[in-house]
Amino acid sequence: MEAFDGMDLTARMSSVAKEYWVHLDAEGSFEKYPAKQHARRVQEKLGIDEGLIYLAGQPARNNEDSDMPAPFRQRRYFYYLTGCNEPSCHMTYDIQHDTLALFIRRIDPKRVIWNGRGSTLAEALERYDIDEVYYVDELGDAIKEWSSYYGGHGSDIFVLHDGQLPQIPGLHATIDSETLQPAMNAARMIKDEHEISLIREANKISSEAHKKVLANILKFKNEAQVEGLFMDVCISHQAKEQAYDPIAASGPNAGTLHYDANNEDFEDRQLMCLDAGCEYELYASDITRTFPLAESWPSAEAENVYKLVERMQESCIQRLAPGVRYLDLHILAHQIAIDGLLRLGILHNGTREEIYAAGTSKAFFPHGLGHHVGLEVHDVGQAELMSVRRGKVVKQQVPSLFPQDFHMPVFDPALCHAPTDAQSTQLEEGMVVTVEPGIYFSLYALQHFYLPSPIHSRFINKAVLHRYMAVGGVRIEDDILITSKGYENLTTAPKGDAMFDVIRGRRSKTHLKESLRGTASKNEIEPYLFRAPGCPPRTMPFRPQQPKPTQSAKEKEKNRDRHATDDYRQLTEDVSFLRQQLTTLMTTVEALAERRDNAATVVAERTPMSQQVASPSYASTTSQRTGPPRQPQFAGPTRAAFSLNIIENSLNRMGIPSGVQNPANHTSSNSSREASPEATTALAQKLLNSGVEGLLGISDDDIEQLLGIYHEEVASVHPIIETKNLIADAPQIMALVRNPQRMSGHPRLGKKDVHILRLAVATAITHEILGKNPLSDRLVFEVEQDAGRISSETEVDLKDIQIMGMLSLYFCHTEEELFAWRAIGRAARQALEMGLHRKQSLLDNFKDPEERKLAVQVFWVVYEMDRRWSFGTSLSFALNDRDIDTQLPEPGKSYPYLKGMVAYARLCSRVWDALPPYGSLQTIPKETEEYLDFITSNWLQSIPQELQFRHPRLGLAPKSQPRLLHRLRTLMYLRGNHLRTLIHRHHVLAPDNIKANIQSAQMVVDIAKDSIEVLVHLNQSSDIYARQQSVYHYYLLSSLAVLLLAVCHAPSMFAESSRDTFVSAVELVKGFSRHGTASRRLWKSIRGLLPVIKSLGLHSDAGTATTNATNKESGELPSDGTPPPQQEEPASVEMPTMWNDVAFNFDAEPGSMPDIFNIGDELIDLYDAFGTAATTQPVQSAPASDNFGEQGLSVWELGEISRHFQGLI
Structure with missing residues (x-):
């Protein structure tokens, strides 16, 4: 009952x-x-x-x-x-x-x-x-x-x-x-273990069905037989439902993405595309295999297209890992497709970039790379996986090529060249996605859309295309599980060479690890195939005979060998992984040992972030701030100090005293023309006359004006605080400063708000006075006495993070980049402590929507600055991308610049991981280099229109534009150029690198020249550069170093074409602040070169050098228009006149700083020394030619000179 x-x-x-x-x-x-x-x-x-x-x-x-x-x-x-x-x-x-x-x-x-x-x-x-x-x-x-x-x-x-x-x-x-x-x-x-097991089982059954089809394809004559056999195998394994209608498309039918008639005879067709997957307990699989209807490739065209699609899939699968943006892989697949179609001749009359920009590759690869798999075959999340609009469908903007879209709606009007964007979802551990590239030849789409179009038809070679039309289409699709270490391919259906072993009836070396019928008893025979619908009896295989005991023993032995092979392969992978870890560890130990041996004794002194007890005398404290900016004791690969340590050791080993002191702790002597704080406005003059009484010496009106400056100059770029709220609260905060005893009783404002006001005012003063000044140092010192303490009785709150972030910004604007890195590192750890990196803790800790919005804003500002200062100091990030919740909210539309910078910071992470360690023989693989450059260029293209840079070279720069927009546009453009410089810089690090790829070397030089031109125009058209020199020096130095390296290694190629740009950059160098890190870093590189040049010599005749120097100044050649004659080198080495006549003092203290008004001339002389050495060197005899570079310098000399400038990039 x-x-x-x-x-x-x-x-x-x-x-x-x-x-x-x-x-x-x-x-x-x-x-x-x-x-x-x-x-x-x-x-x-x-x-x-x-x-x-x-x-x-x-x-x-x-x-x-x-x-x-x-x-x-x-x-x-x-x-x-x-x-x-x-x-x-x-x-x-x-x-x-x-x-x-x-x-x-x-x-x-x-x-x-x-x-x-x-x-x-x-x-x-x-x-x-x-x-x-x-x-x-x-x-x-x-x-x-x-x-x-x-x-x-x-x-x-x-x-x-x-x-x-x-x-x-x-x-x-x-x-x-x-x-x-x-x-x-x-x-x-995100799938759990139970869901993954169901998807794995569905893949196992579907893979077995695909294999059965392959084993019988030579016996079939019709598409219906393929579909029938596939479904029969699935049903016999308790998978009665298909995840979608099977696609069994032969020949030209494969050009229709969702072909489902499945009823045509094969006749003389070449390929079969089978896209089919079953459900197991409601969880889907999605597998596609394309294979020949014969025992071998029926044509070279079919094989060529298959190999291209196979390369597209393998390249994308190899890059799958948590944190990877799937849209980037889709774009990478298009790039590989274009390269392949160009090699096959199907595309022509254009470069990859031109074809990509036109979107012509969509004629052959019209769908997305893949989608999520789960309870639906196109599971939830496919919009976020590929879209740059977080799932907003824009089909109406897309010209429809087919009755329905393949596997997912088109979420971008130019999906082929969709820009990467922070909104595009990153892969996470536990996701299951498909990777399914394809190349198709749709007669209707080509004839009615692409070939009639003048945009596309010029790139398509119709004669070659005609030969490939019979191929129809090729698609290969696997289901991939994203794991913590990368990925796992759940699909085991044979593909590539392994499928021919199955078609020909042979055991494949890469066959499935286990048969679905592996649980049968030893004496049970493999059942013969059921007859599929439409399959005539004569095509059915004969019932196999009962296997003999010897056959059973052989099979058992094969299984044992197969498992041994799998175990060996896994062991090999583990050993390879351990070897990589050991290599990394040895590299680290060697770097630490070298630093220990070479580092000079470090004099203990106060640092802004570690001092917990106030100095008894303010004057003694601020005096430390007037010295040169501190540099990291660890000389990272992007700093000049690293190169100077190497050259000092090398010269000492050769018995040549280098005279180069450790720059990390050296303080330069003062010049006779030492600069002092400049008063350029009435407010600046008033501030200089106010003394150093801190906030009490500044009127309320001036504070309000300074906060306005802070908003425009700093907060607009790094909105770590809401300046409008600070301006509104400023009168009350000043009242608390004047009466500290009221602080404890105020319901909302307190000591931390006073610190925030001090830092905003101090930073704004550096923009008005144009340099370090006692008043700003006093304000910051008052903050550091309290906020600099590591221990605290209270829990961290958002204002603590804001204070450390603002302190980092202050150090940035006073050219103390190391201190900026320290401060932002502490802000980052405070953000982790508060859980700002996780969505759930963010929701738990900030119930008020406005407070939550500010917390999100603060976190992403810290994240972006963490990347910036790490690149500037060559020291590691404090925030790891893997620790950040991929569902964490991001800055809203009201902060488009910050939103773009978050995406840029993610790019920085990728570039940082790709750059090989300094001294390593490795270089960035060509494919990785192209990929990084591509996504960086895409980031530049994805910048909102209002923030797109108006390039002066193209005549797009308006005569007048708002200062704020001018600054933001320029910064975003320079940051993109800087990343591209880092990606391609290895092409100019050695003469062999330049010769190996002249085009890439020219490209990185052009990028550097472009950045210099932009900076020169910025300085000429506004006061933005002058007011924030420390910000823009960073990009100028990187570009100058690239030019010097290129001219050093290939003067005949780059010297003349780059000289005007270099001279314009030197004019900016002359305007550097006396205490600027830019001039100091350049001078340290020059002073390190002088002993090399003096001891090893730029071998040249004195008279010739004098002539060249004269010609350099007049800009003219000798009267006959011919280069000066070369002469045999005398027995004694004599310095060229160009080096003897200038203001270099080789016997002076190497650490001394030259007059800043002469450093520009010295830089140009150095440039000309590299650029003209090739024409002033005597012709070397054949036996010695292999030991000299293009300038006549030895390979050793060239390498030492080169390393000095690598640290500036």
């Missing part, structure tokens, strides 16, 4: 007939579906502590105008939270009490004999991972009862869609139909 529980006989017999399905559980080894775990995950994504989630399952229904039931397919969102695959059910999840309830239909006795009875209450409670089970007719009362207790207290009922909740009389609750679906999508994108 339990089957009719809750009903008396009369009720049973009078029940209205309802449709029911028998719920059949496939036998298997999988545990109970983790519905409760999923519900908690959704609650976490919602970020709330109370409320009710309601979902309805798929109702039972008949086909239209029929009494036959329609195929039942459970709603996937419902199944995700219940694991229930029965019709007409409902569920609720009480978030506050963590109670998951299922509502099932009462058993209808009239339908039991037709369709089965369904679950009872007890069976449902046992079968599903739920807390409570009720009947559906109790649903209304249960929801109304919950609402009476919680509905009036701000708790919402969450549903997927409007109108989904049934009409319940007397229900008083707020219905939220917008929040639940995004939260469930975010939860469903």
Whole structure:
């Protein structure tokens, strides 16, 4: 009687007939579906502590105008939270009490004999991972009862869609139909172990079915046979449902992406594209294989296209890992496709960049690279996976090429060349995605869209294309699980060379590890294939004979060998990984040992971030700040100090005294023309005359004006505080400064707000006075006495992070980049301590939306500055990208610059990881270099239109533009150029590098020249450079170093063409502040070169050098227009006159700083020494020629000179 529980006989017999399905559980080894775990995950994504989630399952229904039931397919969102695959059910999840309830239909006795009875209450409670089970007719009362207790207290009922909740009389609750679906999508994108096991099983069955098709393809004559056999194998393994309609497309049919007729004869067609995957317990697989309809490639064209698609897929799969942006891989696949089509001759008359920009590659690769896989074959999240608009569909902007889009809507009007964007989702551990590139030859699309178009037709070679039309199309698709260390390919269907072994009936070396029928008894024979629909009996294979015992033994031996091979392969991979770790460790130890041997004794002195006790005398403290900026004791690969240490050791080993002192701790002597703070405005003059009394010496009106300057000059770029709020609070804060005893009683403002005001004012003063000054140092010192202490009795709050971030910005604007790095590092760790890097902790700690918005803003400012100072100091990041929640909110539309900088900072992480360590023989692989340059260029293109740089060279720069926009546009452009310089700089680090790739060397030189031109124009058209010299010196030095390296290594190629740009940069150098890091870094490189040049010699005749020097000054050649004659080198080495006549004093203290008004001339002389050495050197004899570079310098000399400038990049 339990089957009719809750009903008396009369009720049973009078029940209205309802449709029911028998719920059949496939036998298997999988545990109970983790519905409760999923519900908690959704609650976490919602970020709330109370409320009710309601979902309805798929109702039972008949086909239209029929009494036959329609195929039942459970709603996937419902199944995700219940694991229930029965019709007409409902569920609720009480978030506050963590109670998951299922509502099932009462058993209808009239339908039991037709369709089965369904679950009872007890069976449902046992079968599903739920807390409570009720009947559906109790649903209304249960929801109304919950609402009476919680509905009036701000708790919402969450549903997927409007109108989904049934009409319940007397229900008083707020219905939220917008929040639940995004939260469930975010939860469903990350698969747990149970879900992965189901997807893995679906892939296992589908892979076996693909293999069976391959084994019988030579016997088939029609597409229907392929589809029939595939489905037969799946059904025989308890996978009765296909994840989508199979695509069995032969020949030209493969050019139609979702071809599903599957009914044509093969005839003389070349290839078959089989896109098919089954479901296992509602979880999908999605696999595509393209294979020949013969034992070998039917044509060179078919093989060429297959190999190209195979390369596209392998290149993308190899890069899969947490943190990778999938859209970047899609673009990479297009780049590989264009290169391949150019090599095949299908595309011509253009470069890869031109074809890519035109979007012509979409004619052959029109769909996305892949999508998520899970409960749906195109699982939730495919919009976020590929879109730069976070799922906003823009189909109406896209010219439609096919009746329906392939595998996903087109989410960008130019998907082929969609820009990378911070909104594009990064891959995370636990995601399952497909990688399915393809090359297609759609006759209709080519004839009616691409070939008639003048934009595309000029790139398409019609004669070659005609030969490839018979190929139809090639697609290869695997399902990939993202793991913590990279990825796992779940698909084991044969492809590549392995598929020919299956087609020819041979055992493949790369066949599946285990057969799905591997559990059969030893004496059980492999069953012969069932006949597929339309397959004539004569094509069926003969029933195999009973295997002999010797055959069984051989198979057993093969299996044993196969497992041994797999174990060996895994062991080899482990050993390789350990070898890499050991190499890294040895490199680190060597660097530490070299630093220990070469580092000079470091004099202990106060540092801004470590001093906890105030100095007894303010004057003694500030005097330390007037010295040169401190440099890291660790000489990283992007600093000149690293190169100077190397050359000093090398010269000493050769017995040549270098005279170069350790620059890390050296203080330069003062010049006779030492600069002092400059008063350029009335406000600046007033501030200089105010003394050093801190805030008390500045009037309220001046403070308000300085805060306005801070907003325009600093906060507009790094909005770590809301300056409008600080301006509004400034009078009250000043009142607290004047009366400190009131501070403890103020409800909102306190000591930290005073610190924030001090730092904003101090930083603004450096922009007015144009340099370091005692007043700013005094203000900062007052902050450091308190905020600089590591220990504190109170917990970290957002203002602590803001203070450290503002302190970092102050050090940046006073050219103390090392201190800026220290400060931002502490801000980053405070942000981690507060949990700003995780969405859930952000929601928990900041309930107010405005406070939460500010916290998000502060975190991303810290993240971006962390990257900037690390690149400037060659010291590591404090924030690891893997620690940051990929669902963490990002800056809103009101901060477009910051939003762009977050994307830029992510690019910095990729470039940092790709750059080889200094001294390593490794270089960036060509493909990685091109990929990094590509995504960097895409970032520049993705900048919003209002922030796009108006290049003066193109005549786009307006005569007048708002200073704020001018600054932001220039900064973004320079940052993009700087990244590209880092990516390509290895092409100018040695003469061999330049000769190996002249085009790339020219490109990096052109990028450097472009940056210098932009900086010169910025200085000529505004006072932005003058007011923030430290910011722009960084990019100028990098560009100057590239030019010097290029001219040093290939003067005949670069000297003349780059001289004007170099001279214009030197004019900026002359304007450097006396205490500027830029002039100091340049001088340290020059002073290190002088002993090399003096001891080893730039061998030249004195008279010739004098002539050249004269010609340099006059800009003319000798009267006959010919280069000066070369003479044999005398026995004694004599310095060229150009080096003897200038203001170099070789015997002076090497660490001394020259007059800054002469350093420009010295730089130009150095440049000309490199550029003219090639024409002043005597012709070397043949035996010696191999030991000299282009300038006549020895390879050793050239390398030493080169290393001096690498540190400036």
